[in-house]
Amino acid sequence: MTVLAERHAVHDHPEHHEGPTGLLKWMTSTDHKVIGMNYIVTSLVMFFLAGLMALLIRYQLLSPEGGTSLGRLSNQQFNELFTMHGSLMLYLFAGPFAFGGLANFILPLQVGAPDMAFPRLNALSYWLYLSGSITMMLGFLSAGGAAAFGWVGYAPLSESTFSPGAGPDLWILAIALTGFSAIFTGVNLVTTTFYLRAPGLTMFRLPLFTWAMLVTAILILIAFPILTAAMVMLFADRHFGTHIYTVAGGGVPVLYQNLFWFFGHPEVYILALPYFGIVSEIIPVFSRKPMFGYKGMVFATMAIAALSTGVWAHHMFTTGTVLLPFFSLLSLLIAVPTGIKFFNWIGTMWGGQISFKVPMLFCIGFLFAFLMGGLTGIMLASPPIDFATHDTYFVVAHFHQVLFGTAVFAGFAGFYYWYPKFTGRMLRESLGRWHFWLMFIGFWLTFMPQYRLGLEGMPRRVATYDPGLGWQFLNQLSTVGAVIIAISFVFMLANLLVSWRNPVPAGDNPWDGHTLEWFATSPPLHHNFDRLPPVRSERPVWDFHHPDALALAHSTNGNGTHREPVGVGSSSDDGHE
Amino acid sequence: MNAPTTGSTGAAALKRHPRRLALIGAVALPFVLGGCQLPSFWGYRGSTSQAHDEFTLYSGTFIAAIVVGAITAALIIWSIVRYRRRSDDIPRQFQYHFGLEITYTIVPIIIVLALFGFTVVTENAVDNVAPHPAVSIDVYAFQWGWQFKYAGEDVNVEGETLNDPDPIGLNGGACAPANRCLGPGLIVPAGKTVRIYLRSKDTIHGFYVPQFNFSRYAQPGVLNKFDLTVQKTGIYRAQCTQFCGLYHSEMFFHVVALPGAQFQQWLDSERNVTFPPVHRPTGPPTGVDTTAAGTASHASTSTRKAAA
Numbered sequence: 001m002t003v004l005a006e007r008h009a010v011h012d013h014p015e016h017h018e019g020p021t022g023l024l025k026w027m028t029s030t031d032h033k034v035i036g037m038n039y040i041v042t043s044l045v046m047f048f049l050a051g052l053m054a055l056l057i058r059y060q061l062l063s064p065e066g067g068t069s070l071g072r073l074s075n076q077q078f079n080e081l082f083t084m085h086g087s088l089m090l091y092l093f094a095g096p097f098a099f100g101g102l103a104n105f106i107l108p109l110q111v112g113a114p115d116m117a118f119p120r121l122n123a124l125s126y127w128l129y130l131s132g133s134i135t136m137m138l139g140f141l142s143a144g145g146a147a148a149f150g151w152v153g154y155a156p157l158s159e160s161t162f163s164p165g166a167g168p169d170l171w172i173l174a175i176a177l178t179g180f181s182a183i184f185t186g187v188n189l190v191t192t193t194f195y196l197r198a199p200g201l202t203m204f205r206l207p208l209f210t211w212a213m214l215v216t217a218i219l220i221l222i223a224f225p226i227l228t229a230a231m232v233m234l235f236a237d238r239h240f241g242t243h244i245y246t247v248a249g250g251g252v253p254v255l256y257q258n259l260f261w262f263f264g265h266p267e268v269y270i271l272a273l274p275y276f277g278i279v280s281e282i283i284p285v286f287s288r289k290p291m292f293g294y295k296g297m298v299f300a301t302m303a304i305a306a307l308s309t310g311v312w313a314h315h316m317f318t319t320g321t322v323l324l325p326f327f328s329l330l331s332l333l334i335a336v337p338t339g340i341k342f343f344n345w346i347g348t349m350w351g352g353q354i355s356f357k358v359p360m361l362f363c364i365g366f367l368f369a370f371l372m373g374g375l376t377g378i379m380l381a382s383p384p385i386d387f388a389t390h391d392t393y394f395v396v397a398h399f400h401q402v403l404f405g406t407a408v409f410a411g412f413a414g415f416y417y418w419y420p421k422f423t424g425r426m427l428r429e430s431l432g433r434w435h436f437w438l439m440f441i442g443f444w445l446t447f448m449p450q451y452r453l454g455l456e457g458m459p460r461r462v463a464t465y466d467p468g469l470g471w472q473f474l475n476q477l478s479t480v481g482a483v484i485i486a487i488s489f490v491f492m493l494a495n496l497l498v499s500w501r502n503p504v505p506a507g508d509n510p511w512d513g514h515t516l517e518w519f520a521t522s523p524p525l526h527h528n529f530d531r532l533p534p535v536r537s538e539r540p541v542w543d544f545h546h547p548d549a550l551a552l553a554h555s556t557n558g559n560g561t562h563r564e565p566v567g568v569g570s571s572s573d574d575g576h577e
Numbered sequence: 578m579n580a581p582t583t584g585s586t587g588a589a590a591l592k593r594h595p596r597r598l599a600l601i602g603a604v605a606l607p608f609v610l611g612g613c614q615l616p617s618f619w620g621y622r623g624s625t626s627q628a629h630d631e632f633t634l635y636s637g638t639f640i641a642a643i644v645v646g647a648i649t650a651a652l653i654i655w656s657i658v659r660y661r662r663r664s665d666d667i668p669r670q671f672q673y674h675f676g677l678e679i680t681y682t683i684v685p686i687i688i689v690l691a692l693f694g695f696t697v698v699t700e701n702a703v704d705n706v707a708p709h710p711a712v713s714i715d716v717y718a719f720q721w722g723w724q725f726k727y728a729g730e731d732v733n734v735e736g737e738t739l740n741d742p743d744p745i746g747l748n749g750g751a752c753a754p755a756n757r758c759l760g761p762g763l764i765v766p767a768g769k770t771v772r773i774y775l776r777s778k779d780t781i782h783g784f785y786v787p788q789f790n791f792s793r794y795a796q797p798g799v800l801n802k803f804d805l806t807v808q809k810t811g812i813y814r815a816q817c818t819q820f821c822g823l824y825h826s827e828m829f830f831h832v833v834a835l836p837g838a839q840f841q842q843w844l845d846s847e848r849n850v851t852f853p854p855v856h857r858p859t860g861p862p863t864g865v866d867t868t869a870a871g872t873a874s875h876a877s878t879s880t881r882k883a884a885a
Contacts, residue, residue: 075824154781253798254796254799288662289670290670290672292673325697328700336682340681340682346652347674351671353660353663355662371653382692384703384790387631388620388790388791390818391792391818391820392785455619456787457621457788464756466756467756
């Protein structure tokens, strides 16, 4: 059967939301879609900046002495670059891209709401995030350079004794600002999900992306206040004469690590769960099947979140100050719900009609990347293996495979998937496939050699290495891979340019989507919906467009029941068509 | 609920694909044969007794990871090849299969608990500290070098990378460029239990010897102790792994395991020697494998602090 997008008569709809346009709209809007786009654009800028820093890092590691005959980075420059690369990617890209960008835009649409619960708080979140991002980057302009103590900022290295200057202060302030931004967004996402759902949209009919964002937002509320508090105390140590993390004044340096990772490990799942949610949206749509084990998926998401609050010290196995078996067991157990997710994704594809459009390609890339990163993660959860590989390139390869798998593969899957909804335009399939395949090849070429380097003993965060150890070739392979990844993004930018200059209209529902955002126009109206389909399962839009398909055994939409769209708000006459 | 076809994952898929079974068999074979020689998987087999324990766990876990990864990857590849879109039909809509879901919850739990059991046994062996070690050494890490004090022996070795005290005379008093230096030497007797008391004088550092499959943080305010029993004489390069500032990349040291008598000889000669030992004309002691160390030039005598 052919699938035609359900067109709304947009032109007949009186747009009585005359507001500012252009820059003024961007600066003053409280519309979740405008703020979401602001977040997406800002976080992608951060992603590209951090990517360029990664290229400089890989350039330095081309040779044991650093760089090529064209020149090398100084140790200080190198240290600043890997610090800012990590900070930008983790604090300013991977998180905000998901919970500030994609969730902001998509979550209210998926629950059938006109906006976020607290639109002005939402705007405040964005402006805190933007000012935090600028604050962090300003470090490069300060006399002593940007922060150069790694993205974790371990005390006492981050204390004023060892890292004086404005760069580290700006870094600390930036983390605090973006921390508040994340907390406010978390409040907004939780409230929106709980209070603004469309009629019939019970919790167990929520799209899995919304579920993932709800659980992520709760994790944000658990984790980010700890980080912000840790940063405030670090700032007090640096400027107000406290000795919270310094031995000299009776403080405890290892406290910083405990606080940081109590944030930092939930943070890893704050960066992963939204992307699991994206994959759980895309695979069913492109397989033309419902999510296999939907409820198991929800419980797996909650189990991961619960366990993630009890595993922070697996980053501290080699400190000699933590109870190894406890943190090891909890860390290993996270593999169980993650495995459930994997098999559910496979079960969804099983027996389906899989169409390999670009979003689906990126999801499959994610599956392979995360499988590899997950397996090495299980190895690292075992303390003796961690003793052998801690702070080596083995760990670098592991977390890049995990985070690149989620934030980049799954993140750009989501970007390609929802871009028609954001803009009303399609991206080109061929350029998207070039983007995917180059990135996929570059990804494996970049990170697989790093496992081997780590096993041979190459520590992370080194600007030079012994030429006698034979590490140069593997490092060169890794650099070539990084360049291929960079080239792949040229195709993505070209794709954006082509779609801007030569638009192909998307229609409201180009992928035969399942969830409510595909019932809105592309781009959605100012208040998102003027009508909604009846919600009888977790696939209301699919049910609406496939009335003849056999209903799921557990859903309540028998054939022939009421399936007309219902007007939103008081206008029950549904008068727009 | 109503999904009979989804029951055919795992085992059934394997039956249909004898080659996959053969692959898993080939991977698991060394494990089945009693682990007389586990594959190294690019890791170090380990030069201390503690490192051997770690290596056995590493290799076994790696085999398990290959099996799990191969099955999962095969299922993904099978799905995307077999179920690629061939028509515009809507496939059968199914969503739950209780037995299958329970299976892939229980089986990973069993795998993980087994791994946890091996982990606990290994980490107890690795972290075990003997009541009466043969030698006790206080190790202090600092920006950017190491100090080794032999308890009760009045022997002190201290050095930064470019001002290399190099106690057994491998590469003279100093070396350059920095990334070719070995750093100060931690001299230990082979075959005996050596107790390390690890501290830091400033920031956090990482005591890491790759071939010992072991690392431990040196932290201000924390005293870490652990045992090393080096089984083979030799020179083992080592390095700080926890990022500690500007010259983190060059914070090297090396461990030299000498035969017991030679170690005692070295200790006697070193006693009461004022630091730093300037010139040490004797070559490497016999029985020590210097090939692992490589060669190092010695051009500069400048210290790190002078360079910085």
